[in-house]
Amino acid sequence: MSSTTEQATGARTWSVAEHLDDILTAVQPLEPIELNLLDAQGCVLVEQVTVPVALPPFDNSSMDGYAVRAADTERASEASPAVLTVIGDVAAGSSGTELTVGPGRAARIMTGAPLPPGADAVVPVEWTDGGTGAGPARTMAPHSASPQGSGGQVRVHRPVTPHAHVRARGGDVCAGDVALEAGTVLGPPQIALLSAIGRPAARVRPRPRVVVLSTGSELAQPGEELAAGQIYDSNSFALAAAAKDAGAIVYRVGAVTDDAETLRATIEDQLIRADLLVTTGGVSVGAYDVVKEALTAVAEEELGEAEGEPAEGEEGEDAEQAVHRAHVDFRTLAMQPGKPQGFGTIGPDRTPILTLPGNPVSSYVSFELFVRPAIRAMMGLADLHRPVVRATLLPPHGAGDEEPAPLTSPEGKRQFLRGTYTGGERPEVRPVGGSGSHLIGALAHADALIVVPEAATKAAWGSEVEVVLLG
Amino acid sequence: MSSTTEQATGARTWSVAEHLDDILTAVQPLEPIELNLLDAQGCVLVEQVTVPVALPPFDNSSMDGYAVRAADTERASEASPAVLTVIGDVAAGSSGTELTVGPGRAARIMTGAPLPPGADAVVPVEWTDGGTGAGPARTMAPHSASPQGSGGQVRVHRPVTPHAHVRARGGDVCAGDVALEAGTVLGPPQIALLSAIGRPAARVRPRPRVVVLSTGSELAQPGEELAAGQIYDSNSFALAAAAKDAGAIVYRVGAVTDDAETLRATIEDQLIRADLLVTTGGVSVGAYDVVKEALTAVAEEELGEAEGEPAEGEEGEDAEQAVHRAHVDFRTLAMQPGKPQGFGTIGPDRTPILTLPGNPVSSYVSFELFVRPAIRAMMGLADLHRPVVRATLLPPHGAGDEEPAPLTSPEGKRQFLRGTYTGGERPEVRPVGGSGSHLIGALAHADALIVVPEAATKAAWGSEVEVVLLG
Numbered sequence: 054m055s056s057t058t059e060q061a062t063g064a065r066t067w068s069v070a071e072h073l074d075d076i077l078t079a080v081q082p083l084e085p086i087e088l089n090l091l092d093a094q095g096c097v098l099v100e101q102v103t104v105p106v107a108l109p110p111f112d113n114s115s116m117d118g119y120a121v122r123a124a125d126t127e128r129a130s131e132a133s134p135a136v137l138t139v140i141g142d143v144a145a146g147s148s149g150t151e152l153t154v155g156p157g158r159a160a161r162i163m164t165g166a167p168l169p170p171g172a173d174a175v176v177p178v179e180w181t182d183g184g185t186g187a188g189p190a191r192t193m194a195p196h197s198a199s200p201q202g203s204g205g206q207v208r209v210h211r212p213v214t215p216h217a218h219v220r221a222r223g224g225d226v227c228a229g230d231v232a233l234e235a236g237t238v239l240g241p242p243q244i245a246l247l248s249a250i251g252r253p254a255a256r257v258r259p260r261p262r263v264v265v266l267s268t269g270s271e272l273a274q275p276g277e278e279l280a281a282g283q284i285y286d287s288n289s290f291a292l293a294a295a296a297k298d299a300g301a302i303v304y305r306v307g308a309v310t311d312d313a314e315t316l317r318a319t320i321e322d323q324l325i326r327a328d329l330l331v332t333t334g335g336v337s338v339g340a341y342d343v344v345k346e347a348l349t350a351v352a353e354e355e356l357g358e359a360e361g362e363p364a365e366g367e368e369g370e371d372a373e374q375a376v377h378r379a380h381v382d383f384r385t386l387a388m389q390p391g392k393p394q395g396f397g398t399i400g401p402d403r404t405p406i407l408t409l410p411g412n413p414v415s416s417y418v419s420f421e422l423f424v425r426p427a428i429r430a431m432m433g434l435a436d437l438h439r440p441v442v443r444a445t446l447l448p449p450h451g452a453g454d455e456e457p458a459p460l461t462s463p464e465g466k467r468q469f470l471r472g473t474y475t476g477g478e479r480p481e482v483r484p485v486g487g488s489g490s491h492l493i494g495a496l497a498h499a500d501a502l503i504v505v506p507e508a509a510t511k512a513a514w515g516s517e518v519e520v521v522l523l524g
Numbered sequence: 525m526s527s528t529t530e531q532a533t534g535a536r537t538w539s540v541a542e543h544l545d546d547i548l549t550a551v552q553p554l555e556p557i558e559l560n561l562l563d564a565q566g567c568v569l570v571e572q573v574t575v576p577v578a579l580p581p582f583d584n585s586s587m588d589g590y591a592v593r594a595a596d597t598e599r600a601s602e603a604s605p606a607v608l609t610v611i612g613d614v615a616a617g618s619s620g621t622e623l624t625v626g627p628g629r630a631a632r633i634m635t636g637a638p639l640p641p642g643a644d645a646v647v648p649v650e651w652t653d654g655g656t657g658a659g660p661a662r663t664m665a666p667h668s669a670s671p672q673g674s675g676g677q678v679r680v681h682r683p684v685t686p687h688a689h690v691r692a693r694g695g696d697v698c699a700g701d702v703a704l705e706a707g708t709v710l711g712p713p714q715i716a717l718l719s720a721i722g723r724p725a726a727r728v729r730p731r732p733r734v735v736v737l738s739t740g741s742e743l744a745q746p747g748e749e750l751a752a753g754q755i756y757d758s759n760s761f762a763l764a765a766a767a768k769d770a771g772a773i774v775y776r777v778g779a780v781t782d783d784a785e786t787l788r789a790t791i792e793d794q795l796i797r798a799d800l801l802v803t804t805g806g807v808s809v810g811a812y813d814v815v816k817e818a819l820t821a822v823a824e825e826e827l828g829e830a831e832g833e834p835a836e837g838e839e840g841e842d843a844e845q846a847v848h849r850a851h852v853d854f855r856t857l858a859m860q861p862g863k864p865q866g867f868g869t870i871g872p873d874r875t876p877i878l879t880l881p882g883n884p885v886s887s888y889v890s891f892e893l894f895v896r897p898a899i900r901a902m903m904g905l906a907d908l909h910r911p912v913v914r915a916t917l918l919p920p921h922g923a924g925d926e927e928p929a930p931l932t933s934p935e936g937k938r939q940f941l942r943g944t945y946t947g948g949e950r951p952e953v954r955p956v957g958g959s960g961s962h963l964i965g966a967l968a969h970a971d972a973l974i975v976v977p978e979a980a981t982k983a984a985w986g987s988e989v990e991v992v993l994l995g
Contacts, residue, residue, distance in 0.1 A: 090746070090761050090765075091761065091764055094765045094768065106750065108755075108965070109962065110750060110755060111753065115961075115962070117813075144741060144782065145741055145782065146740065146741030146742035146743070146753055146754060146782065147741075148751070148752035148753045149752060149753045164808055164883075165742055165755070165882065166742070166753070167752070167753045224960070224962070225960075225962055225964055225965050226964075226965040230965070232965065232968070233968065240765065241763070241765040241769060241888065242888065242967045242968045242994075243968045244758075244761050244762055244765045245758045245759075245761065245762035245884055246758070246964045246965060246967070246968035247746070247761075248746045248757065248762070249755070249756050249758035249884060249964045250756065251746045251748075251750065251756045252746055253745070253746040253747035254747075269617065269636065270615060270616055270617030270618075271617035271618075271636055271637070272617075275561070275718070275719045275722045275723055275724040276723075276724035276725075277722075279722065280619070281582070281619035281620065281621065281638070282582065282616075282617055282618050282619045282620045282637070282638045283581075283617065284579075284580060284581060284636070285719055285720050285721065286719065287715075287716045287720035290561050290562065290715050290716065290718075290719040291712045291713065291719070292712070293562055294561075294562060294565045294711065294712040295712040297562075297565065298565075303562075305562065310617075311615065311616065311617065411635070412635075417713065489586075489691070489695070489696075491580065491586070491691055491695070491696055492696050493579065493697075493716050493720045494579070494696050494701070494703065495696075496713045497703070497704065497713045497714045524711045524712070524713075
């Protein structure tokens, strides 16, 4: 209905795609910093990492057993073992140069221990008598509390070839190899490699610090008693959780009352720790649309003062001036829910700010469509969006025998309905709850958004629809 | 090779499935605790949450506009608007009882504000002149800094029906409704609902605190200079990252030297903050298999002292006795990599402990197969495992024109090779790197594990294989 009026009055509306494009064009990946490996988990590497030293750094044993000269075992068999003199132990962590294995000799060696000079192969302990003279060994007697050189003889019951059970120096990666390319997301296996080549830290784009702030004089904090006319603040909780899921470090600011000065002061306070600000509420056409009022008034004020003002970041700029540097574009989007949206920058660092509508479902859908990609773009991730699939639209569960009326959607608007998705060979999606942007109960049981495109005014049961998969 | 020997000597081997079953049978979901909503994110709800008060808690406006009696607008049209006297403002957060809308009257109302007594519908501001007498309004003049009662007249250009643009009390959820069932995982939409119904906290199973500890005298910390015979510790980093990914709160303990007493003391220190202990290394058949030595000796010691000893947890039990309560079963698994595994409990609280092999690839694969499901079981999650799919096995990239030899796998062992997976209609997987359990470089470029079952000794190119999708 209002779109007709808007068209009548010539007001511009933006499509979802246009708004998203504008946001992603404006939002920049954060400046890289050096982070300790475990702090860098999930972040994007910005440097090409090369291998400084070969891995393994030295020839070492892949088995517990005996380091030997392969030639000495050439004729070994079950019936006629090769008998070698044991000259000592080589433990993992020893320098590997304490012993030299001469002809007819063997050194007891542990997995990962350096192959001692003279030896060219390892006989697994299971192929020997373990130096006990009592047949094949299943274990080497532990004596870590007081390691000492072994002595006596070992019977080897099978021949080994040169290099058998030896991991060659550089067999994994060589010095100078590219370990990881710039752009790699650091998960556990990449962290394994970086630590294995001795890197305690990596140069990555950090996680953005996102301040989430809800507005509304009607908002009470969960746990408090509700006064007449009040509802509980849910947006700041939901979006804080969603921002964390998207990869951000989140600071939740509880509900700010509908007063432009209070809101300005709060935003100003928060700027210091924000790479991105997200507000909910106060962006519609109402008399108490505090976000719009606070940031619009500010922009106009700056506009009036622009000439002759000190340049951005110059000394002498006080906090009040800083927050006055707001450039926020409030828009009407051709979408439902989520029509009123704002996006711009604020403060001396031109911190990006997204102002979302206040209805809980509207703000959550807006977050998924606009804020999540912005957070991921700031992290430098290539994959910004939720998976989008196609599925057959089925009536809601519990609809009964009679087929319900088809889904309707306002003309010219992209509608996002909450749904439950079932994957597999023939993916299906069913709406859950109505289209009301205040229906949080239904949202909590949805795992997908059903998209009804701008051109469509209805979606028939059994037709194929586009589905955004959540979480 | 060794499996043959083991069979010859009658040693028992366990299958991957048996070992996993034993772990999941022994590991218990953690006791639930009350956590603040944002701390409970990703956790499993253990209570059925019912709605305490209806949502919305009162009839309220879904639009910015005018609260009216619908009957007063019945004959309104563009040409002949209904003219109503504006008696004041109703803001969101007001109690909604300050004004009563009589016949021929209207109250300016904001989205979310309570419908005042007397009114039964809301006319959107876009259908009025906004009280200006100047045709359809696109906005309501903001005045949040000094809200004040509106006066004058408003022209309504379209009729509304009763209940139009009014969200009815209880239209979302009603008092007594089930908001969320026990077993629900709390994501952003569920957190939205809990906060919306006034819940500041929820009773959930907490994230397990997992202590990750690597052993080996050969291990240096990344960033240090490597001495002869040393390699960098990567397991404690990789598994700490993997445990965090699995949902745990992680404490990484750097490499512990191959000394049973030191290891015992370290484990004892860590028990206080551990719901689960994970060690790497020291569980093979070698002379320096410190984990095995420390925990086996201990178990035997306890066995000998069992009679006449104070019962578990009794007063007077000192720290040394506590750590002595170790029951760890060291096993040979029919798998590659990852043959030597241990699982048991330790300390007065019978804290579960998983002792993984020390080769980096072995420990990572073991983590994915055994530790990740254990962590998720402790969280009470229903979905414990990585997705397993089937895909066509293709030769490695860069294999050249000539078809390489087929993949081989030791008989009787379940082999897990690193691979790169491509999804879609015809999923494909290609091996990356060899089967060596020290090949971290290849691991860092893999996103899947290719499974070659126990019965198979090779997997031909073009055949269909089972694939575990990582990360």
